[in-house]
Amino acid sequence: GQQVMQIPQYQHVQEGEDFTTYCNSSTTLSNIQWYKQRPGGHPVFLIQLVKSGEVKKQKRLTFQFGEAKKNSSLHITATQTTDVGTYFCAGLGGYSTLTFGKGTMLLVSP
Amino acid sequence: ETGVTQSPTHLIKTRGQQVTLRCSSQSGHNTVSWYQQALGQGPQFIFQYYREEENGRGNFPPRFSGLQFPNYSSELNVNALELDDSALYLCASSLAGGLVYGYTFGSGTRLTVV
Numbered sequence: 001g002q003q004v005m006q007i008p009q010y011q012h013v014q015e016g017e018d019f020t021t022y023c024n025s026s027t028t029l030s031n032i033q034w035y036k037q038r039p040g041g042h043p044v045f046l047i048q049l050v051k052s053g054e055v056k057k058q059k060r061l062t063f064q065f066g067e068a069k070k071n072s073s074l075h076i077t078a079t080q081t082t083d084v085g086t087y088f089c090a091g092l093g094g095y096s097t098l099t100f101g102k103g104t105m106l107l108v109s110p
Numbered sequence: 111e112t113g114v115t116q117s118p119t120h121l122i123k124t125r126g127q128q129v130t131l132r133c134s135s136q137s138g139h140n141t142v143s144w145y146q147q148a149l150g151q152g153p154q155f156i157f158q159y160y161r162e163e164e165n166g167r168g169n170f171p172p173r174f175s176g177l178q179f180p181n182y183s184s185e186l187n188v189n190a191l192e193l194d195d196s197a198l199y200l201c202a203s204s205l206a207g208g209l210v211y212g213y214t215f216g217s218g219t220r221l222t223v224v
Binding site for chain 1: 141143145150151152153154155158160165166168169200202204209210211212213214215216217218
């Protein structure tokens with residue numbers, strides 16, 4: 001079955017530093033979604049990428065989908081303490097069900 | 111728009127018991143999915159319902175079962191609870207299989223099996 005891997009597992013940055021998390025799939029993805037889960041919270045949808053090579057921006061967040069549609073990345077410019085949480089990528093499979101990676105936990109020190 | 115609501119928020123059960131978790135989907139959403147999230151892990155897909163029919167199932171044993179009702183609310187039932195069933199159970203609803211606006215997750219039910 002489809003497997004989605006994320007690296008790093010954990011990253012601790014100083015406020016103002018950049019952050020990137022990478023997502024790799026064992027199979028070609030039709031599309032990929034990114035979610036953020038705050039400590040003690042639930043996943044919140046951030047964005048969906050569909051096209052090969054697609055790049056989308058949301059303020060300081062930049063999302064990319066690889067040309068082969070087997071990898072994706074999320075880059076945060078100039079992190080803030082409000083960025084703290086775990087970022088998950090999830091590939092859409094049959095019937096649009098989600099296969100999540102293990103996530104990257106981001107800690108930001110002021 | 112009330113979002114996805116789940117009940118109860120926390121639950122403690124004894125090994126071997128049965129449990130029912132409930133979910134009210136976001137208004138207008140016709141697809142409901144259930145996920146199990148162990149501590150420090152990503153959510154794992156249990157099953158999905160569309161218009162009261164199960165249309166997808168993850169790698170979970172038959173003692174995990176569910177229902178979707180005509181108003182699109184849903185239940186997750188787990189029989190013969192095991193210690194490893196301790197986790198956060200998340201319900202997620204969507205319109206058009208989450209293909210446009212993604213899935214809306216509820217706050218989850220934290221199940222502890224002792």
